[in-house]
Amino acid sequence: MSGAAAGAHVVNSLVTGNASGVFGGGIDVDDGTLTLENSTVSGNTASSSGGIDSDFGTITLIDSAVSGNVATGGGTCTSADLSCAGGIWNFGGTLTLIDSTVSGNSADDRGGGIVNQLSGALLTLSGTSTISSNTAGEFGGGIWIRSGTVSATADWTGSVSGNTPDQCSPTVTIGSTTRGA
DSSP states (O other): OOOOOEEEEEEEEEESEEEEEEOSSSSSEEESSEEEEEEEESSSSSEEEESSSSSSSSSESSSOOEOOOOOOOTTTHHTTOOOSSSSSEEESSSSEEEOOOEEEOOEBBBSSEEEEEEOOOOEEEEEEEESSEEEESBSSSSSEESSSEEEOOOOOOOOOEEEESSSSSSSSEEEEEEOOO
16 A cells, blocks of 8 residues: 655653663654654754754754764764764755744764765755854855755845854755855
8 A cells, every 4th residue: 555654743741861872862754754843853963964854854943952962983983984964864854943942952974063965865944043053074064955956035144153063064055145164
């Protein structure tokens, strides 16, 4: 029997203190949909994708935060060619941030805040959404763009700032501003 992909709408919730040996310390979405509204994903750990892991999913954050999550994979991520996203790993899906924040996340290797990976991956920033104060051991402190598209809506007034060692890797234009080191 074939059917629609699974979906969840999480409202006024806190996802915290969870751990995974591989992907999705806080939340793992495989080929489904997730809407987080007025919610927080924080203090979670995993080898890769400390906060949220999405494989071909559709994720929308509205007035929500992904903060203080950790990807501990280090060498494991590099040898397996994984991303080690501290906050969110968007693998081939659609990730939309509306008036939301991704901050204070860390990855031992790449993508402290967000990893956007695979040619169909789309990250869209809207409203006051910010990606800030995230850290990565190698590159992509704010966003590591392995492939795919990063864009902003016309109303985006947020920022990608204060990330270490860089804002975006490689350098990308989001809205009307070029982001990089």
